[in-house]
Amino acid sequence: MRDIGLSRPVLAAGVGLDNMRIMDGLTPAPDLDFTEDELHRYSRHILLGEVGAIGQARLRQARVLVVGAGGLGSPLTLYLAGAGVGTIGLIDHDTLELSNLQRQVAHTTGRIGQPKVESMAATLRALNPLTKVETHYRRLDEATAKDLIPRYDIVCDGTDNFPTRFLLGDCCHRLGRTLVSAAVLRFEGQLSTYKSYLGAPHPCHRCLNPEPPPPGLVPSCGEAGVLGAVTGVMGTLQATEVLKEIIGIGESLSGRLLLWDALDTRFRTIRLKRDPACSLCGAGG
Ligand SMILES: [Zn+2]
Secondary structure: OOOOOOOOHHHHOOOOOOOHHHHHOOOOOOOOOOOHHHHHHOHHHHOOOOOHHHHHHHHHHOEEEEEOOOOOHHHHHHHHHHHOOOEEEEEOOOEOOHHHOOOOOOOOHHHOOOEHHHHHHHHHHHHOOOOEEEEEOOOOOHHHHHHHHHHOOEEEEOOOOHHHHHHHHHHHHHHOOEEEEEEEEEOEEEEEEEOHHHOOOOOOHHHHOOOOOOOOOOOOHHHHOEOHHHHHHHHHHHHHHHHHHHHOOOOOOEOEEEEEEOOOOEEEEEEOOOOOOOOOOOOOO
8 A cells, every 4th residue: 555644634534444334336456545635635535534545535436427418417416526425427418497406506606508518517526626527518329328338337316307317227237337326306306326237136127117218108307396405405315325336335225215205204215126137137127
């Protein structure tokens, strides 16, 4: 291991080398050579024994693809950039509209009309110039998914439609990438992590919903509305799970679905089982 400057006070309490749970993180053998600026910026992380210098180095080394630069993507990418994730890829084909700003708080009124990926990238670069932001201003189709997903370590679904969600879930399973997926509607949100490429007992998204619902059956936020702060909570929970997966700490949300009802202020977690007959990860695949 390289000298990480233990005399620096910020590291004294939280190198984190004693925590074996972090050895399961996505990015092995990270470079522990930090600049003074990095040590200062990330000192509250490094103080956490569960994160420490190794966890912070894993964040710096990580490449995260965020699909959807909207209401979920706003808090998600802000916290990933603030946390020091090394590279964030943004894919979205929309331009910013006035009606987005009620919940898509990484954007600004002055940027209406700009591609959302460029507006969000500007916000993230201003927050943390050490994070590299890669923008992909296009719709996620199958060819794009197959091209982009292998270039990243972990994928976040912050989209608002079922065809894209299913395409993303299928591609992440087949290409061997962890998918952290959040969704919101009206006053409710849900969140799960999918690692079905690792095999049993990890379920995939089709173990939960074998096929997308028929068009028109489930309304979108554009049709049914959403409380802006609900997207903020779910995007922040999504960021937390992404950081846990990268660092390799805590209990993964794989195999569990978190449900939140904001009106009742009630969280529930239900077990997701891998379906042996699943059309993607089981005998039907
Ligand atoms: Zn499955």
